[in-house]
Amino acid sequence: MGRSPCCEKAHTNKGAWTKEEDQRLIDYIRTHGEGCWRSLPKSAGLLRCGKSCRLRWINYLRPDLKRGNFSEEEDELIIKLHSLLGNKWSLIAGRLPGRTDNEIKNYWNTHIKRKLMSRGIDPQTHRSLNEKPTSAVVPVAPATTTTVTAAAVTVTPPAKPTQLDFKSALAPAQSMAEINRLLQSNTMKANNSILDFKFQTVVKAESVEENNCSTSGMTTDEEPPLPRPVSADAGGERREELNLELTIGLATPSSRSLTTTRPSSASSGNSAESKLQFHPYLQFSGTAATPTTTAAEAVCLCWQLGGGARGNCHCQCSSGGRQQQQIRYQYC
DNA sequence: AACAATTCCAACCGCTCTTGT
DNA sequence: CACAAGAGCGGTTGGAATTGT
Numbered sequence: 001m002g003r004s005p006c007c008e009k010a011h012t013n014k015g016a017w018t019k020e021e022d023q024r025l026i027d028y029i030r031t032h033g034e035g036c037w038r039s040l041p042k043s044a045g046l047l048r049c050g051k052s053c054r055l056r057w058i059n060y061l062r063p064d065l066k067r068g069n070f071s072e073e074e075d076e077l078i079i080k081l082h083s084l085l086g087n088k089w090s091l092i093a094g095r096l097p098g099r100t101d102n103e104i105k106n107y108w109n110t111h112i113k114r115k116l117m118s119r120g121i122d123p124q125t126h127r128s129l130n131e132k133p134t135s136a137v138v139p140v141a142p143a144t145t146t147t148v149t150a151a152a153v154t155v156t157p158p159a160k161p162t163q164l165d166f167k168s169a170l171a172p173a174q175s176m177a178e179i180n181r182l183l184q185s186n187t188m189k190a191n192n193s194i195l196d197f198k199f200q201t202v203v204k205a206e207s208v209e210e211n212n213c214s215t216s217g218m219t220t221d222e223e224p225p226l227p228r229p230v231s232a233d234a235g236g237e238r239r240e241e242l243n244l245e246l247t248i249g250l251a252t253p254s255s256r257s258l259t260t261t262r263p264s265s266a267s268s269g270n271s272a273e274s275k276l277q278f279h280p281y282l283q284f285s286g287t288a289a290t291p292t293t294t295a296a297e298a299v300c301l302c303w304q305l306g307g308g309a310r311g312n313c314h315c316q317c318s319s320g321g322r323q324q325q326q327i328r329y330q331y332c
Numbered sequence: 333a334a335c336a337a338t339t340c341c342a343a344c345c346g347c348t349c350t351t352g353t
Numbered sequence: 354c355a356c357a358a359g360a361g362c363g364g365t366t367g368g369a370a371t372t373g374t
Contacts, residue, residue: 014343015342015344036359050359050360051345051360051361052344055343056342058361060342060343087364089362105364106341
């Protein structure tokens with residue numbers, strides 16, 4: 001028993017939109033605003049599926065869309081964001097005002113992939129094509145060690161400055177599926193100019209089954225979960241956690257505080273408007289939750305996005321208290 | 333000029349996630 | 354808690370446009 005289709009396929013148009021259809025959609029949204037896509041076609045007198053209307057509006061008709069070629073700056077930003085976020089096109093689009101996820105996705109597949117290949121860079125991994133694939137296993141503490149510090153996830157300056165390899169460096173105990181799920185669940189927040197997600201590295205006594213359960217949520221097209229550290233299983237009871245909170249937000253001097261509740265779709269629904277406020281500017285905020293972690297042990301991530309050395313990207317770092325440190329990095 | 337091959341992108345599809353009941 | 358509806362996302366595809374022969 002599957003889900004009911006999103007629309008009555010038999011009575012809907014498909015294929016390219018006509019000018020008349022476009023105009024109807026524009027007129028309707030101007031009058032009534034976005035939202036309720038399912039009922040929109042009927043209300044607007046369109047013989048289209050609601051999904052199709054939404055897509056047409058978001059990708060083509062929105063007034064804030066920037067048409068035309070991508071600039072070199074946009075190219076580089078997309079590459080950097082892709083190295084950070086992977087194929088999270090909507091998140092990437094959120095950092096490029098006037099660009100849509102579909103547009104960026106297409107541009108990536110048709111231009112940037114080729115561009116990276118010509119540079120000898122694997123577009124998926126952002127590693128050198130000549131580079132041997134390295135193991136994603138991150139050294140973990142031995143079973144008797146109960147302290148997990150930020151040093152365990154220290155990111156050393158990479159060979160290529162644009163690379164930010166969360167897979168191997170930042171999330172050693174967590175599958176990409178989990179990370180992606182977290183990313184996905186914060187999409188709405190991203191649409192409100194603030195993206196907030198956490199990488200939580202957990203070393204604890206867990207059965208394999210428990211591990212498997214904890215990685216649910218995404219399906220098999222995800223990469224297989226990274227090997228989990230099992231070092232703590234001998235001891236059993238003690239568990240240590242390290243939270244790394246990564247924030248990509250509107251980095252203004254008065255950055256608004258992050259909320260932990262997901263905005264309702266109603267409040268975030270006018271994403272076109274909110275996306276206008278995006279600025280291609282990244283801000284990282286790290287939270288090291290372990291008492292043993294000092295600010296000095298935390299890692300500045302921004303060099304990886306910047307010019308190769310921390311000093312080259314004009315990042316600003318500051319740290320808060322020892323127990324709940326806030327280490328802010330700004331990439332500009 | 334005619335045809336084939338390639339490129340590009342708008343649109344579609346299937347899936348997951350969130351929300352409401 | 355279970356279920357359904359709606360929204361949104363990423364991958365894929367069809368066909369128009371462009372380029373090459």
